[in-house]
């Protein structure tokens with residue numbers, strides 16, 4: 001009887017210890033979230049692509065990457081600075097402005113804890129208008145009902161920059177909307193707006209939706225002497241065009257001239273080096289697999305992914321770049 005009891009006690013002790021062992025042994029998993037944009041943009045799948053590549057190694061790094069749909073670049077800068085999100089996809093112009101305390105950060109001042117990791121695909125300033133609106137040139141948006149982009153988005157900065165450069169006051173000269181990018185295509189197709197701005201890479205699902213509905217629409221070139229001056233003024237702007245091959249239902253027959261920025265990947269200076277190192281290494285070491293995840297990444301090279309960064313490179317990313325001779 002005593003023996004049985006003792007055995008039972010020993011078994012119980014083993015059980016408790018093995019339970020405790022199971023509970024305490026696995027290393028703590030670090031969860032990090034990437035702030036992206038609307039679900040129909042390219043930031044959202046880009047966050048997903050980074051997560052897909054990095055999460056394959058989650059057992060090695062004890063790291064799990066998740067993605068959040070957000071209002072876009074400005075929202076992402078502010079969330080990363082506040083520590084609400086660990087990473088953010090941010091237009092290169094917005095990174096420059098945040099780092100230097102310009103535009104949306106004029107009152108808050110320079111965002112000195114912002115750190116860059118790398119850049120991704122180019123994004124062009126797209127202006128889509130209904131064929132029935134008479135908007136053929138950029139200046140024709142005067143007097144029209146136009147979505148200039150939601151507050152918090154990258155596109156709102158670009159549309160307002162372009163309008164300001166060309167002497168258009170969006171408070172007086174047009175009926176400006178602040179709709180989210182996801183809503184723009186439907187609003188245009190439903191005839192509830194005349195045109196919308198979107199700063200996005202190509203091909204993009206939302207632009208496809210906007211150009212392939214019943215209402216006939218076309219891209220409006222964002223060009224002119226005032227745009228040339230704007231592009232010449234800022235290092236983050238470059239001339240570009242919308243490749244029309246991606247949007248066969250749009251009214252245009254040829255590529256459409258406009259200007260562009262780049263998508264960049266940023267974090268906070270407080271992010272641990274190991275986490276940033278792991279993410280950078282996985283994306284760069286597996287770049288060919290990464291590039292298969294969206295056609296917009298076709299132009300990416302390890303070298304051009306270090307361009308268009310204004311904030312200092314995070315030390316975790318720099319460790320990787322030094323290791324492989326990219327820096």
Ligand code: GLU
Nearest residue numbers: 037041042043072073154
């Ligand atoms: N450029 C947009 C922004 O910063 C997002 C574009 C996208 O989601 O692909 O708000």
